[in-house]
Amino acid sequence: MSPATEIQILAAVVAVACALPGVFLILRRMALMSDAISHAILFGIVIGFLVVKDLASPVILIAAAATGVLTVTLTELLRRTGRVAEDTSIGLVFPVLFSIGVILISQKAGDVHLDTDAVLLGEIAFAPLDRLEWAGRDLGPRSLWVVGIIGVINLIFILLFYKELKLTSFDPALAASLGFSPIVMHYALMSLTSITAVGAFDAVGSILVVALMVAPPATAYLLTDRLSVMIWLSCAIAIVGAVAGYWLARWLDASVAGCMATMAGALFGLGFLCAPRRGLLALAARRAKQKTSFAVTALTIHLSQHEGTEREVVECRRDHLGEHLGWDKPFADRVLQTAIRTGAVELDNGLMQLTDRGRALARTAFAR
Amino acid sequence: MPETSRRADANPKADSTAVEVADLTVAYRDKPVLWDIDLSVPMGVLMAIVGPNGAGKTTLIRSILGLVRPTAGQVRILGKPYAKQRRLVGYVPQRGSVDWDFPTTVLDVVIMGRYGELGWIRRPGAAERRAAEEAIEKVGLTDLADRQVGQLSGGQQQRVFLARALVQDSLVYFMDEPFQGVDATTERAIIDILRTLRDEGKAVIVVHHDLQTVEEYFDWVTLLNVQRIASGPVDEVFTDSNLRAAYGGRAALFSRELAEQRERAKGGDGP
Ligand SMILES: Nc1ncnc2c1ncn2[C@@H]1O[C@H](COP(=O)(O)OP(=O)(O)O)[C@@H](O)[C@H]1O
Ligand SMILES: [Mg+2]
Secondary structure, three states, X not given: OOHHHXXXXXXXXXXXXXXXXXXHHHHOOOHHHHHHHHHHHHHHHHHHHHHHOOOOXXXXXXXXXXXXXXXXXXXXXXXXXXXXXXXXXXHHHHHHHHHHHXXXXXXXXXXXXXXXXXXXXXXXHHHHHOEEEEOOEEEEEHHHXXXXXXXXXXXXXXXXXXXXXXXXXXXXXXXXXXXXXXXXXXXXXXXXXXXXXXXXXXXXXXXXXXHHHHHXXXXXXXXXXXXXXXXXXXXXXXXXXXXXXXXHHHHHOOOHHHHXXXXXXXXXXXXXXXXXXXXXXXXXXXXXXXXXXXXHHHHHHHHHHHOOOOOHHHHOEHHHHHHHHOOOHHHHXXXXXXXXXXXXXXXXXXXXXXXXXXXXXXXXXXHO | OOOOOXXXXXXXXXXXXXXXXXXXXXXXXXXXXXXXXXXXXEOOOEEEEEOOOOOOHHHHHHHXXXXXXXXXXXXXXXXXXXXXXXXXXXXXXXXXHOOOOOOOEXXXXXXXXXXXXXXXXXOOOHHHHHHHHHHHHHOOOHHHOOOEHHHOOHHHHHHHHHHHHHHOOOOEEEEEOOOOOOOHHHHHHHHHHHHHHHHOOOEEEEEOOOHHHHHHHOOEEEEEEOEEEEEEEHHHHOOHHHHHHHHHHHHHHHHHHHHHHHHHHHHHHOO
């Protein structure tokens, strides 16, 4: 396989591995937690490295994941004191761990392959250089294996505990009353998030882990009303963003991880604008429609007030419509068109007349 | 058509105690929210818990269900601790306690009522689906079964919760303000369902905020304000002096309204 293909596959696998726990993070309104974890694990990585002196050792993965869980626990303890809000306690805990990690790197690990650039942005472009070999055979990039296994663990966890994750995310009180401990699920999800952040860290660095965990699920959330669809859609969006990001990076000769995150953000922007029901455009269209339909009701009420009175010939002339109701001409025309089309009003020699349906509309609007 | 309850075999004797609370004290940090509550509710009653805002009504239910750890006291459901009786208890939380924008449908949410019976990992199947559809029909939401729950009105959401409690097929029900944000027709529909449950011999315990309808809807009532003011059959316990004890200064208003209402009710019957 060419390095270019390997990088794209790795990018896609990292993105999917991150998107899976990300779905539940955003549904639980815990996006910030992924930020905290992906930074705090640096502390575990450095400590692990200082102990075993080998960046490829699984000890590092375990130490880092443990730091992630430690972050969650410390945040929870701090919040429980009731002195600070949850987001404050997150903001207090992870910078401490992250900054200790940064200080340790600059002091002790200055001469090894661990620098702050790599920490923030990762080095996915170099991933194909670090190969996994077994019995003299080349098995592919090492990080592809690490992230691949983590992705599979995430997938199995979500498939097994789909029902429990759904219940504890939607209604933790019912979950607890039925004996499904929301706390157990919380820590399980946080452990997965930590492991995923550690695995992805190598490839895309701590800042971009957050983007990959949050953006694809947030985009999928705009596009569907089903949790299962949201999960698959997140994975698909993650893959598209990763591959598109790679080509953007090739084209711009820029950081692959940076471009992956940019594409993830761009896809979200697209969804935010164009999503069928929750997008801005759909929202604007719905507002406009509501405004017109409300105006039609207002028109029927106006007409019903003057129906059969002397002033009817004045008040109900189509030419005077805008003037009486304070509408500009195009809007007044649109409202009248809609009213005629829906059969609420008829035109008779330039005079607007209510139909039975129009009268009923005015009556029910009044009754409300 | 006879009701076929999955628990026909487990139906308790009518004289057994549904809920027994003894010396229950709950505090959030150092602030006591419930003081030394004693409560005993028999099976086959429809009971209201009333009290002013912040009286601890929600906290009482949450601590009976083990969702809040009490500082002191004991809770028994049908003679055993709650943890042993989970399967016999149905719960309707306050509507505001969940995120209605969650990507899930009415049918999905109602099926959640069967999760306890399924236990860990096992997925709901056709039987659960059928039970849920039946319950959805009972609360009149069949046409909306595939809607995302956020697209429903407040009253419809409340009925989704009720349907979910119905598929739990429990013996003791706890409901936190099921009439909140509900129109008059829905309120009728809900109270009819609650009465049916009571008539089947179950215990239904409802946090309620409308004093005007207590006498009409319920046969038992507990008045609560940090302490238990009174608890028992409505005609014995729902008195002006107890209301004054529970609601303090504002009781004057309530009791006058109630008196007028009773007057009107009597007048309507004619001498
Ligand atoms: N999680 C909590 N932490 C701290 N105080 C709480 C918490 N939940 C409720 N309270 C306080 O406990 C009191 C009782 O609340 P609650 O049981 O919700 O009352 P009610 O349901 O009768 O309105 C209130 O004063 C409320 O502010
Ligand atoms: Mg309450």
